[in-house]
Amino acid sequence: MPEFCVTGGTGFIAAYLVKALLDKGHTVRTTVRNPDDLEKVGYLTKFSGDKERLKILKADLLVEGSFDEAVTGVDGVFHTASPVIVPYDNNIQATLIDPCIKGTQNVLNSCIKANVKRVVLTSSCSSIRYRDDVQQVSPLNESHWSEPEYCKRHNLWYAYAKTLGEREAWRIAKESGIDLVVVNPSFVVGPLLAPQPASTLLMILGIIKGLKGDYPNKGKDRWRNTERNARHAMTYRRQFNIAKREEETEIDEYEEEDTTDLMRHRPV
């Protein structure tokens, strides 16, 4: 059975990925910033198969070489770790942009050193839909990119960081020959596996509770419902299966109504 690494194991999407991979019998490594923070990390040890097949390793996006141990010897890496909702203040470079872009570089460089066969990066539809011509272009697809200048003008720093982070991933993949697949999800919400809501869920709760104003209409948005998260995880696995030509029948049920995610299979 192939072994996988999922970065950012405390994250909402990563939790579903780790669980889905364990459920399918894979051995999984996941990275977290602080393995001793049991309040945050402890839920991972409740998944079926965790004792035999789950390793939790420490890694930080901003530390070069931090992911070396986690990716050495695995067949594939799902890179999901990234800051998502952070305050847009004077620290935005350090709190959002650097972890997103340099973090992607660090993870991919560790993968190159370890000769990892395939990397699946969770980018975002934010790296597609913020463009001056957005109202004229329909539908948007994987050939479209958000424009960094547009993002800067509108203070869309998450979109800015995700766009440059993904561009950087494609650059490294092209230069190194690493096999990269990128998933560009829209909003992903649903039942929590982790004890505390993070990122998008907090934002939506804020809107529902009236703590935030209306959601700004700055592009074309799509909201994904909960159960699709499982499909998201299967979509990732399918990317491996296409390459490995195995287990395809097991995931047919997920292929029928395949996901609103966009996927980039090659640099565009």
Ligand SMILES: NC(=O)c1ccc[n+]([C@@H]2O[C@H](COP(=O)([O-])OP(=O)(O)OC[C@H]3O[C@@H](n4cnc5c(N)ncnc54)[C@H](OP(=O)(O)O)[C@@H]3O)[C@@H](O)[C@H]2O)c1
């Ligand atoms: N949820 C969505 O609607 C959505 C939509 C499109 C794309 N995405 C993308 O999907 C991925 C996962 O999103 P999510 O919603 O699951 O986010 P999340 O729940 O907020 O999780 C983010 C993860 O990234 C980790 N992280 C943040 N900064 C880090 C750093 N400097 N070093 C190491 N780890 C760090 C966090 O670790 P800590 O717990 O230590 O902070 C956490 O595990 C992200 O790349 C996001 O951009 C999400």
